[in-house]
Amino acid sequence: MTTPQGGSAAPERAALSRELSEFLIELSIALHKHAMYPEGHPSLGPAATGVVRRGEALLQDRPTLSLGVARNQLVIEGVATDARHPVLAELAGRLHRHHLGAVTFSRGFELAEVQSMLRTLAVEADRTGQPLGLGDPAKLSTWAHVRLHPMSYERLELLDQAPTAPPAAGAGGGSGDEEGERDARVRGAQLWIGLARAALAGQIAED
Numbered sequence: 001m002t003t004p005q006g007g008s009a010a011p012e013r014a015a016l017s018r019e020l021s022e023f024l025i026e027l028s029i030a031l032h033k034h035a036m037y038p039e040g041h042p043s044l045g046p047a048a049t050g051v052v053r054r055g056e057a058l059l060q061d062r063p064t065l066s067l068g069v070a071r072n073q074l075v076i077e078g079v080a081t082d083a084r085h086p087v088l089a090e091l092a093g094r095l096h097r098h099h100l101g102a103v104t105f106s107r108g109f110e111l112a113e114v115q116s117m118l119r120t121l122a123v124e125a126d127r128t129g130q131p132l133g134l135g136d137p138a139k140l141s142t143w144a145h146v147r148l149h150p151m152s153y154e155r156l157e158l159l160d161q162a163p164t165a166p167p168a169a170g171a172g173g174g175s176g177d178e179e180g181e182r183d184a185r186v187r188g189a190q191l192w193i194g195l196a197r198a199a200l201a202g203q204i205a206e207d
Helices: 017-037 042-056 087-096 109-120 137-141 154-160 175-204
Strands: 064-069 074-076 100-106 146-150
Touching: 017 042, 017 074, 017 087, 017 154, 074 137, 087 100, 109 146, 137 146, 146 175, 154 175
Parallel strands: none
Antiparallel strands: 064 074, 064 100, 100 146
16 A cells, blocks of 8 residues: 555554453553552442453453553553553553563453452552562462463563664754654564563463
8 A cells, every 4th residue: 555655654553352442441440449449449349340241251252361561551462552542551551560571361260369460460569669570479370360470571671771873974963863762762662562472472372
């Protein structure tokens, strides 16, 4: 496909199905409520029930449902969520701060498991200084049908420390610097998404 000027058109961005998007939004809202309200608050039960209901519908035709975690995006069934979506970016950010690379739901997960998982994730890693992904691995597999997977950062650190090419001779500042910063942000986002996909693929193979 070409533009009227003859150039190639930008590829269309893959979009999540409505069912997957609604599940992620339900999960994000439920996690946000568990972070806001104390245990026993009347809003928490319905929030967790909504996650189970949408998750059960998705797991009718698949044995597991896994999502990879990037800094402000999630990767689910090969598609990255929109980093500008505030609800999904909040969910990705909370999981990322816990140093988690993936979350897997298996067919048969129950309300009690989801409630326990939400309470565990609702504790902010920045506040405790103890991200789940850097703690006891047994805590990540507490539940029979829900599993949290840690993110490995070794590869990220090696890539992130690669030297940046200097600007071309004679290039001025201003727009060139801005373009370089923009390119760096794009590369960073691509790297995080790649790590999320790698973590997701690795954990699925391990399971």
